[in-house]
Every structure is written in C-alpha cells, then in structure tokens.
Amino acid sequence: MADDDSRAGSRYATRPILDWCADTHAPHDAALARAFAPPDGVPAIMVGPSEGRLLALLCKLAGARKAVEVGTLVGYSTIHIARALGDGGHLWSIEFDPAHAAIARDNLAAADLSDRVTVVEGAGVDVLPTLEGHGPFDAVFIDADKLNYDRYGTWALANLRSGGIVLGDNAFLFGELLDDSDRGRAMRGFHELVAKACDSVCIPTPDGLVLGIKRT
Numbered sequence: 001m002a003d004d005d006s007r008a009g010s011r012y013a014t015r016p017i018l019d020w021c022a023d024t025h026a027p028h029d030a031a032l033a034r035a036f037a038p039p040d041g042v043p044a045i046m047v048g049p050s051e052g053r054l055l056a057l058l059c060k061l062a063g064a065r066k067a068v069e070v071g072t073l074v075g076y077s078t079i080h081i082a083r084a085l086g087d088g089g090h091l092w093s094i095e096f097d098p099a100h101a102a103i104a105r106d107n108l109a110a111a112d113l114s115d116r117v118t119v120v121e122g123a124g125v126d127v128l129p130t131l132e133g134h135g136p137f138d139a140v141f142i143d144a145d146k147l148n149y150d151r152y153g154t155w156a157l158a159n160l161r162s163g164g165i166v167l168g169d170n171a172f173l174f175g176e177l178l179d180d181s182d183r184g185r186a187m188r189g190f191h192e193l194v195a196k197a198c199d200s201v202c203i204p205t206p207d208g209l210v211l212g213i214k215r216t
C-alpha cells in the first residue's frame with residue numbers, strides 16, 4: 001500500500017534505514033569493500049551498495065551473459081554486474097581515464113574476475129562500435145559522461161537482443177533533467193528513446209535509474 005505522499009514520491013527512507021537495508025541485503029565482501037573505497041585522488045562517485053545490488057539482480061533476471069558498461073571508474077558496479085552474469089558470461093567495461101582503468105583492473109583481479117571482464121580504455125563513443133562483433137548483448141549499463149547518454153542509448157538499443165535490458169544511472173541528472181541545457185536535452189533524449197523502443201521505467205533511486213527491456 002502507499003499513501004498520497006509516498007505515491008507522489010515522498011520517501012520514508014532515512015540514512016539509517018537505507019544503511020540497514022544495504023547491510024542486510026547487499027553486504028560488502030572484501031572485493032566490493034575495496035572497490036567502494038578508491039585511493040586518494042579518485043572520486044567516490046560509484047553507485048551505492050543497494051543500486052549495485054539492483055544492477056546485479058536485474059542482470060540475473062534478464063539471464064544476462066554478455067554485457068557492456070560505459071563508465072568503469074574503479075570497478076565497483078563492474079564487480080556487481082560481472083558476478084551476476086551466467087556461465088561463460090563476459091562484461092566489456094569502458095573507461096576514459098587510464099588511471100581509473102588501471103585501478104579497476106587491480107580491483108577486478110582481487111575479485112577474481114579478470115577473465116570475466118575486459119576493461120577497455122577510451123571514450124565511450126569511440127569504443128562502443130569496436131565491441132559490436134561481440135554482440136548482440138543481454139545488458140548495457142550506462143554511467144559515464146551525461147552529454148552522450150542519447151548516443152549511448154542509441155547504440156545500446158541497436159546492439160541489445162530482444163528482451164535485453166538497458167540501464168542508465170543518474171537519470172534525474174542531479175535534479176537538472178528538465179533544464180534547458182545540452183546535458184538536460186541529452187538525458188531527456190535518452191529517456192525518450194528507451195521509452196519508445198522498450199517496456200521501461202525510471203526507477204526512483206536517489207538519482208533515478210532508467211530500466212528498459214527491449215521489445216521485439
């Protein structure tokens with residue numbers, strides 16, 4: 001059940017409630033804890049523990065084996081997704097910053113996932129076309145530069161199998177989704193093209209997570 005306030009989006013979640021739920025449903029092991037605490041100089045801008053767990057469960061529900069991530073950082077969401085893939089699965093994760101990519105590779109080795117994940121260095125728009133031969137894919141997770149979300153979404157929809165899932169983090173654009181800005185237009189374009197090609201929703205995580213299941 002919901003009441004008027006919660007139906008309209010008000011939240012009962014407090015920080016202690018959110019922490020308790022994350023500890024209960026999505027506890028960190030050593031590998032996740034390591035990737036959640038990047039070294040000095042690397043921003044801690046990864047998804048939260050519950051969002052990471054949500055990504056993993058959605059990939060599991062979709063029966064994902066082959067996945068692509070745009071925006072590795074140091075591999076926190078990468079570990080969640082890679083662990084959720086079926087037998088023989090593989091994740092290609094794209095990262096623009098070589099320093100982030102190097103730390104991610106170390107974190108993935110510590111998680112015993114080096115053979116399941118390829119971290120590809122470069123800009124998403126340049127790297128994505130080079131991955132097409134590995135497709136079609138079962139899941140694409142977008143979590144990088146917001147100006148290109150519409151381009152990443154277009155690529156995802158062209159390279160997912162029917163029934164595959166596209167996920168896009170920061171879908172509320174830090175509160176700026178409706179702004180008259182290039183980022184706002186790109187993010188709204190992403191929402192709209194996913195809504196057109198998929199059964200979709202924007203899950204009201206703290207900054208919004210678009211989920212689309214590609215139609216036939």
Ligand SMILES: C[S@@+](CC[C@H](N)C(=O)[O-])C[C@H]1O[C@@H](n2cnc3c(N)ncnc32)[C@H](O)[C@@H]1O
Nearest residue numbers: 046047071073076077096097123124143144145
């Ligand atoms: C929000 S972080 C990714 C967090 C990660 N998905 C997680 O939750 O653990 C965004 C990452 O995208 C990278 N990035 C920025 N622009 C990019 C681009 N054009 N292509 C690929 N990666 C990019 C940044 O260097 C940064 O490491």
